[in-house]
Amino acid sequence: MTRSVFNLPATLVASLGLASAVGAAEPFDAFLEKHCISCHGPEKEKGDLRIDKLSRDFKLGADSHHWAEVIEQVNSGEMPPKKEKKPTQEEIEAFVTALDSKIKEGRAARMAARPAVSHYRLSRKEYQNTVYDLLGVRYDPAKPGELNEDTLWHGFERIGSELSLSPSHVDRYYRAAGTVLDRAFPAASGEARKVRKTAADLRYSGGKDQQAALDRFGIKRPLRYLLFPGTVQNALSANWFGKTGPEHSGLYKVRIQASGVRPPGGQPAHLSIGKRTGEETVDGLIDFDITAPEDKPQVYEFEVFLEMPASLDFCVVATDVVDRRSGAAFRNALSSRGGYIFTHSSETLLLNPNAPQMFDGKGNGLFSTVLLDWIEWEGPLETDAEKSLRKNLVPADDATPEVVAEHLQRFAERAWRRAVNKEELEDYLKSYREEREAGEKPAEAYRVAMQGVLTSRNFLYIVEGSPEAREKLTDLELASRLSYFLWSSMPDDALFTAAKGGTLNGEGLKKEVDRILTDSRINRFVDDFSRQWLQLHRVGMFPPDKKLYPTYDRWLETSMREEPVEFFREVLVKNLPMESFLDSDWTMANSRLCDFYGLPEPKTDAFQRVSLKPEDRRGGLLTMGASLGLTSDGTRHRPVHRGVWLSEVIFAKTPPPPPANVPAIEPNPPTSAKATLREKLEAHRDNANCSACHAKIDPLGIAWDNYDAIGQWRTHEKVAAGTGADPMVNPAGEMPDGRHFKDPNEFKRLLIEDRDKFVQAFIEHLSTYGLRRVLTVDDEDDIAAIAAEAKKNKYGVKDIVRAVAVSNLMRKR
Incomplete structure (x- = not known):
């Protein structure tokens, strides 16, 4: 038999020592003995399953997922197999009823005994989004040396039981918080600057000599930069912006005017901009095809996050390059300074006569090539919305201790996504006072307290529950669950307000979910869920x-x-x-x-x-x-x-x-x-x-x-x-x-x-992603209720996502 996602971790089952426990005879045991044990017992063990060794302790539920699978296989007619004697319908009904009753009894007992508090660590992607939505700061946790890679479970990178916290994690989180705060409150101004480099600047060091040659020939066309397949040339040097350091890291806009030479029947040239990884390769931060023809260049515009100081290169990729060309000789003949002057494919007499032929007699390219006119970089860019997130976060230098505490409390409530008592902040305020007593400036001392908030488990984890066990999430906990489900980040002010106002239920909940689904941040769900679901x-x-x-x-x-x-x-x-x-x-x-x-x-x-x-x-x-x-x-x-x-x-x-x-x-x-x-x-x-x-x-x-x-x-x-x-x-x-x-x-x-089976499976995947845990047999009824709701709406995908978001399952702890 197969194993569904209604599953308990194997390590848990093993630790309990109950994988082979068999209790007293149950009403359904006669059915199993007659129809199942011959293939799943001591003599045979098909599908790696011994039914006779499954635990009958349904309250503990170590094997409940296997029992649910048995019911599914019998109900579908897949078991017993075709060659075996089939049970009567009456036998099947009695068997399923008795076993299902036991499973439900165990489910109720386990729900009553669930732990009081659950913790789910943020994934790297969620951390990245959260610090952006909290402080308006861009940070790449996947960069080498930053946060540890997340452990995957069947493609999902946010399963709580998989995301542990080791000493190496803690050290990296402290460094990450420091980096984030450095960018939020830089010591030096990071005002946006704009730099444009023309083809003459990039290829010809200004192009005075080349322009003089063009004048002698009477050619009126401007100099252009010919980027051929396999070439790796400079696209950005940090010194273009003058003296630059980490405080200038951030979002940059790049604009490129370019066109392409495309061989008849060949592919458009592909331009990649990134960090050099080899003689003819770069790790692309920007990738795009150049479809504009030579005489109608197009301006291409992109936004990219850059860790400054940065150095990037162009690389042209084309799979129709003729392999027989001598790569090194070809590159050297075309890339040597002054080796050629290029303005247009019709002006071939300006090309280096010793270089391999790049165009035929009619001006057609022999392989895909990029013609670059200019490139422009602008940044670091910040929107007013990003700046507003940091407004009034840091108290004035002459603020009283009470005002400092109030500022920190407001920050912690947004960062921890819940109400915060002042007593919880005492250790962080103590650090602030110690820094001040040691002579540190008020703003720097306050940053130490902020760093403590950003390295607390209350920030790094989604915390659900309280010392007293309860069945449902609070409205604030539900707000976080919804936002991390559909935005991969913290709730916004509107969602916080709905949760604090007690309107996150009934029609109020549906209204908020509809708003979440139409917000641009839903693209994070599209990117993250589809990538994880499809592995x-x-x-x-x-x-x-x-x-x-x-x-x-x-x-x-x-x-x-x-x-x-x-x-x-x-x-x-x-x-x-x-x-x-x-x-x-x-x-x-x-x-x-x-x-x-x-x-x-x-x-x-x-x-x-x-x-x-x-x-x-x-x-x-x-x-x-x-x-x-x-x-x-x-x-x-x-x-x-x-x-x-x-x-x-x-x-x-x-x-x-x-x-x-x-x-x-x-x-x-x-x-x-x-x-x-x-x-x-x-x-x-x-x-x-x-x-x-x-x-x-x-x-x-x-x-x-x-x-x-x-x-x-x-x-x-x-x-x-x-x-x-x-x-x-x-x-x-x-x-x-x-x-x-x-x-x-x-x-x-x-x-x-089999649409119904696929829809149920899709709902299971959505729920696994949203709940951040492996589903169990205890979730079956809730999954079935969501599937029934989806069927009413003819299985529209957005309707299914909405049904999961407003479901009873999403409200359960």
Whole structure:
């Protein structure tokens, strides 16, 4: 049997020592003995499950998730299997009723005994958003040397039981708080400055000599900077702004006027701006395609956070570069100072005659190239809203101790997201007094107290509960749960006000949730939830083999990772039905993805909605390059991994791990006929220890065998070794319940028929994300209530998110 997200941590079960506890005979034991023990008992242990060893102590509930799974399998008809004698309907009803009653009794007992207080540490992303919404300060916790990386649970990075706090965390949080306060209250002014560098400045050191040459030829065109594939050239030097230090870190706006030379039938040039990582590569902070033609340059504008002092480079990426060119010689011939003068592809006599040819006789580029006119940097930028967050936060130098305490109390209440007693702040005020007595200036002494507030568990954790156990959250706790669910950050003033005023219930709650859903901060939910739900951190984990997949590059990988996020955004904003995730006649794509998928090129380089035809063989999340690539190993597709991913993401069920010492699938022998991976898997499933689980996993992955390791469509599987022609792909299969499909389209249709299961699984994922914990069997009734509400609204995705937000489950501790 599979394991759903209704689960208790295995470590907890083991620590209790009850995994094998068996109580006295229960009313349902006769059914189990007759229909289940033969396959899940002492003689056989299919699915790694021994029903005879499951705990009957339902109050403790160590195995309640297994019992709930048993009910689900019996109700669905999947168990007992087809070859075994089926129980009568009366037997099933009596069994389910008796077992369900026991589960519910245990649930009530556990709810009454739940702990008084729960703590959930903020993830790095939540910390970043919270300090921004609290102080208007931008801080990157993922930068090397900053906050520790979050531990993942099936893609989710905010599960409370996974986010521990070690001594190394504490030290980094103190440093982070110091950095945040330095930026909030800098010692020196960080007023925005603007710097523009023209092509003449960047390439020709002002271009006086080159301009004189142009004058001699009578050429009226301006000098331009030709950036060819593989070149890495300076895009920003900190000294452009004069003397600059960390106090100038912040948001910068960059504007670039550029156009592209594109070979006939080739790709548009791609420009990346970031930190140099190699001779021909940068770690891109800004990535975009240059679609503007040579004679109609376009101004491209971006915002980027920079840690100053910063140095950045340009890098042009194009997959249609001819490999036979001598890279070093090519670069040296074109990049040496004074080696060429470029104004236009028609003025080729100005190019270095010793350099490789870049244009044909008609002015067509031989490969994708960027033509840069100028670049402009402006920053650090601060909005009035960001500045207002820091207004009057620090008391005046001559403030009395009472005024200082009042200031700190107001700050702590916003930072800790609740009412704060003055007694709780005594240690921080003591630090302030000690700093003043040591001769520190009032503002600096007060910052020490503020740093204490920002390193308190009340800031770093979402704290729910009080010394007395209670069933429901307070309104202030609910406000934090909602804001961290949908904004990945602290409540705003309006949400605080609603919570303090006691209106966060009934129609008042619905009104606030609707406001939250229409606020621009909902984009944080789109980015964070979709990335975690779909496990997009795995995209690029196994870089594809360049020899096998020469068209795969970093820009394609980045575009693949963004496609499902942009798709989710469109579905949520338009409140489209859930089945859009499974199949659609459109997708969200940029020019790089359109080229990869063979779709008509979009009008702009940004992501936009693109229509699909049946022959495109795309539609929905499951045929996206990201979904297909993250389940591959860089050389070949992996049907089993695709099946496991689909089971987890679409049905919220994680199959059990494989038995120990299961042999790996060997490569095709050179002297044997070429065989598909599917054929080898079928031989692998002959192993009795593997067949039960593979029967449920493999069809979910085999359905996508027409897509290779990076998601390209194919009809034959390329097999490196072996005799004969490459074998044809066979995506046909049978679902665990016996329904057949012949190709991916029919498989999608079967998934849509199972819409209710997918919707429930989606609700489980949303709830896991929102509650910051693994769901258990105790949550089943609440999940069912949310699903019933979603069905009334025809499964619109925004309606489902709203239903989760206003549900009884979200109000429970």
